[in-house]
Amino acid sequence: MAEKRYLMTPGPTPAPPEVLAAVGQPVIHHRGPDFRQLYAESLGRLREVFRTVQEVLLFGGSGSGAMESAVANLCSPGDPVLVVSAGYFGERWAAIARAYATEVDHLRYAWGEIPSAGDVAARLREREAAAVFFTHSETSTGVVIDPQPFAAAAREAGGLSVIDAVSSLGAVPLDTDAWGLDVVVSGAQKALMTPPGLAMLTASPAAWERSASAGSPRYYWDWERTRKGQATLDAPVTPPVTLVAGLNVALGMLLDEGLEAAFERHRRLGRACREGLKAMGLELSSPDDDSSAVVTAARAPEGIDSDELVLLLRDRHGVTLAPGQGELKGKIFRIGHIGYYDVFDITTALAAVELALVELGAEVERGVAVSRALEAFEHTTV
Amino acid sequence: MAEKRYLMTPGPTPAPPEVLAAVGQPVIHHRGPDFRQLYAESLGRLREVFRTVQEVLLFGGSGSGAMESAVANLCSPGDPVLVVSAGYFGERWAAIARAYATEVDHLRYAWGEIPSAGDVAARLREREAAAVFFTHSETSTGVVIDPQPFAAAAREAGGLSVIDAVSSLGAVPLDTDAWGLDVVVSGAQKALMTPPGLAMLTASPAAWERSASAGSPRYYWDWERTRKGQATLDAPVTPPVTLVAGLNVALGMLLDEGLEAAFERHRRLGRACREGLKAMGLELSSPDDDSSAVVTAARAPEGIDSDELVLLLRDRHGVTLAPGQGELKGKIFRIGHIGYYDVFDITTALAAVELALVELGAEVERGVAVSRALEAFEHTTV
Numbered sequence: 001m002a003e004k005r006y007l008m009t010p011g012p013t014p015a016p017p018e019v020l021a022a023v024g025q026p027v028i029h030h031r032g033p034d035f036r037q038l039y040a041e042s043l044g045r046l047r048e049v050f051r052t053v054q055e056v057l058l059f060g061g062s063g064s065g066a067m068e069s070a071v072a073n074l075c076s077p078g079d080p081v082l083v084v085s086a087g088y089f090g091e092r093w094a095a096i097a098r099a100y101a102t103e104v105d106h107l108r109y110a111w112g113e114i115p116s117a118g119d120v121a122a123r124l125r126e127r128e129a130a131a132v133f134f135t136h137s138e139t140s141t142g143v144v145i146d147p148q149p150f151a152a153a154a155r156e157a158g159g160l161s162v163i164d165a166v167s168s169l170g171a172v173p174l175d176t177d178a179w180g181l182d183v184v185v186s187g188a189q190k191a192l193m194t195p196p197g198l199a200m201l202t203a204s205p206a207a208w209e210r211s212a213s214a215g216s217p218r219y220y221w222d223w224e225r226t227r228k229g230q231a232t233l234d235a236p237v238t239p240p241v242t243l244v245a246g247l248n249v250a251l252g253m254l255l256d257e258g259l260e261a262a263f264e265r266h267r268r269l270g271r272a273c274r275e276g277l278k279a280m281g282l283e284l285s286s287p288d289d290d291s292s293a294v295v296t297a298a299r300a301p302e303g304i305d306s307d308e309l310v311l312l313l314r315d316r317h318g319v320t321l322a323p324g325q326g327e328l329k330g331k332i333f334r335i336g337h338i339g340y341y342d343v344f345d346i347t348t349a350l351a352a353v354e355l356a357l358v359e360l361g362a363e364v365e366r367g368v369a370v371s372r373a374l375e376a377f378e379h380t381t382v
Numbered sequence: 383m384a385e386k387r388y389l390m391t392p393g394p395t396p397a398p399p400e401v402l403a404a405v406g407q408p409v410i411h412h413r414g415p416d417f418r419q420l421y422a423e424s425l426g427r428l429r430e431v432f433r434t435v436q437e438v439l440l441f442g443g444s445g446s447g448a449m450e451s452a453v454a455n456l457c458s459p460g461d462p463v464l465v466v467s468a469g470y471f472g473e474r475w476a477a478i479a480r481a482y483a484t485e486v487d488h489l490r491y492a493w494g495e496i497p498s499a500g501d502v503a504a505r506l507r508e509r510e511a512a513a514v515f516f517t518h519s520e521t522s523t524g525v526v527i528d529p530q531p532f533a534a535a536a537r538e539a540g541g542l543s544v545i546d547a548v549s550s551l552g553a554v555p556l557d558t559d560a561w562g563l564d565v566v567v568s569g570a571q572k573a574l575m576t577p578p579g580l581a582m583l584t585a586s587p588a589a590w591e592r593s594a595s596a597g598s599p600r601y602y603w604d605w606e607r608t609r610k611g612q613a614t615l616d617a618p619v620t621p622p623v624t625l626v627a628g629l630n631v632a633l634g635m636l637l638d639e640g641l642e643a644a645f646e647r648h649r650r651l652g653r654a655c656r657e658g659l660k661a662m663g664l665e666l667s668s669p670d671d672d673s674s675a676v677v678t679a680a681r682a683p684e685g686i687d688s689d690e691l692v693l694l695l696r697d698r699h700g701v702t703l704a705p706g707q708g709e710l711k712g713k714i715f716r717i718g719h720i721g722y723y724d725v726f727d728i729t730t731a732l733a734a735v736e737l738a739l740v741e742l743g744a745e746v747e748r749g750v751a752v753s754r755a756l757e758a759f760e761h762t763t764v
Contacts, residue, residue: 005408005416012409012620023624024406026387027394027577029702034387060579061443062619065602072599100599189620195409197442197579197622217454217482217598220447237444238394238571240579240622242405320411 009322010139010295010336012189012196023246036233045251052176056202057226060240063166063187066199069221076215077101082129087111088140088325093133111327112141117149124157131160137168140325142286142297171266182207193250193339197243266293269337276350276373281365285332297334301362306333319352343377391704392521392677392718394571394578405628418615427633434558438584439608442622445548445569448581451603458597459483464511469493470522470707475515493709494523499531506539513542519550522707524668524679553648564589575632575721579625648675651719658732658755663747667714679716683744688715694738701734725759
């Protein structure tokens with residue numbers, strides 16, 4: 001029998017069969033009524049998921065492209081900006097902001113630390129910033145912050161808040177308008193359960209106003225061109241029509257489940273994953289609380305290289321987890337539980353980790369992780 | 383019975399069932415061995431299709447994104463550039479070049495005119511240009527030029543040649559290295575028979591050298607980052623993995639057919655389409671010769687609005703042709719014959735046009751288009 005594959009990384013994530021069926025349908029023309037209907041429906045559903053009355057701009061590309069779009073449409077060369085980073089994706093904000101020749105003040109935490117809105121406010125009192133770039137869910141470490149005090153700090157200092165919600169949107173609470181987030185950037189390949197290739201962004205009236213005078217060159221990622229096209233359902237460039245068909249199905253599934261129910265499911269999956277790992281005797285490197293509902297990171301046991309663990313799981317057992325990135329390479333492994341996941345995905349991941357660690361000669365507590373995870377998942381229904 | 387749909391536009395084009403099956407497969411991780419193999423194979427196949435020894439850079443996005451990538455990686459603000467345009471996509475080069483604050487000299491022909499390399503050379507004697515942007519196959523008009531004298535004119539004047547080959551690559555001859563083309567830009571959704579969402583580009587050593595000093599900001603479309611990632615099969619951002627799987631299958635099909643055989647097929651499809659339309663009594667607006675192998679454009683008969691014809695075909699008969707764009711709106715309709723097309727697609731398109739024109743009250747020669755098309759297609763095999 002062919003080896004089964006289990007994709008358990010924090011992105012891309014598995015797409016439901018209904019979504020795969022949609023992306024495998026024949027190509028349709030992007031200016032015809034079939035696509036226009038899909039386009040309108042998915043743009044409407046995106047607004048529900050972002051919880052905004054603003055237009056959600058939909059681009060072909062990756063989440064990093066939407067991040068660049070935010071920088072290109074908000075900043076002019078020389079603009080002072082503040083980047084808050086505590087991991088791989090925070091660093092990406094800094095790299096993009098520098099590529100656009102902004103003056104980057106980099107509030108840089110060690111990977112895995114939890115950024116503080118108080119630090120941001122203090123930093124903004126020292127030096128103003130046209131925009132503050134930060135990360136909702138830092139996929140490289142498993143840290144999820146509450147964006148609200150960060151956005152408030154930016155607003156009080158007269159700056160725009162720009163948030164990377166690529167791995168968080170649809171998994172943990174995010175309320176664009178109610179929380180006063182100026183720009184929220186995301187991608188389809190995480191909790192939106194769609195094969196990669198779509199990115200999206202929404203902007204507040206203040207951000208739109210800024211974009212009108214921002215002096216960075218842009219064409220593909222230009223907000224105004226995209227908004228104009230969307231207003232008449234006439235995409236400014238050929239969109240990935242089949243991926244949009246998949247996204248539309250996925251968004252329908254997410255909204256049918258209900259956003260609050262999806263958030264609760266992710267919280268419970270996080271709890272199950274943490275309790276199972278701890279029962280095995282492993283130390284978590286992501287926070288051990290309900291904020292950590294997107295990806296769970298754990299340290300490899302003493303003497304075990306986490307890269308080796310990840311490779312063994314992938315190559316011998318068909319289970320793909322994520323390794324540590326950057327500073328955490330070789331030290332941690334990460335289990336994504338974003339999107340199309342249920343508790344049996346968690347128990348599979350835990351069983352596989354237990355098996356592989358034993359194979360690597362690590363001393364772990366055997367036979368308890370799965371039942372502890374089920375218990376943690378169940379108890380949280382009460 | 384549900385109405386069958388026929389996609390006969392010059393892009394996106396129908397994807398073969400094998401390609402659709404590939405894009406509908408489960409999502410795989412972009413840093414695992416399954417994807418790396420696909421990535422390496424498709425990058426290698428792209429080099430064969432581009433006929434280059436250089437790296438072909440593969441991006442998630444549309445062809446326009448790859449066009450922007452060329453401008454962003456070659457130009458600094460204020461650089462003098464020459465844009466040659468004779469239709470919708472030539473105008474796009476001008477729009478992107480202006481968005482990047484280059485000094486655009488715009489050699490602008492009426493839509494449907496055939497640009498002359500002599501004009502380009504003369505223009506470059508008047509004013510030098512860091513780069514010359516032109517269009518191999520102008521999808522809006524059906525005009526396909528021979529890029530060689532244009533590239534030679536640019537080279538003689540010390541400028542880089544940058545060619546939009548989005549709708550031409552894989553359909554008509556293009557020999558990147560032998561023809562000395564500095565930058566060739568394309569997309570997967572035309573003759574490469576893949577659902578939209580992938581763009582690609584190749585650059586000559588001279589273009590790479592220029593890119594090292596070009597001062598325009600870029601991140602997502604940056605060549606060097608992309609090349610570095612591709613060198614280790616470690617994509618710089620999450621690529622549209624399922625679309626790459628589809629592209630790989632499509633490229634395999636194209637190379638199995640053979641590029642020369644594919645070019646000959648497109649030439650014959652063009653002939654069949656032209657002869658059928660003329661037999662019906664219609665006037666071509668694309669050139670009536672073998673250069674015109676990508677899309678055939680014809681004028682609507684006197685008194686008929688071509689938009690009305692296209693809408694009737696689409697909404698009553700399920701056949702999607704392309705309308706006239708810009709200056710040609712309402713005047714012409716276009717039949718794409720790019721990629722996954724054979725002669726029966728042409729006869730279907732002709733039969734549908736005949737039917738719809740009769741329904742609109744036009745006087746057309748009936749019952750001859752299909753047989754004339756078959757005859758033209760057959761005769762060309764001799």
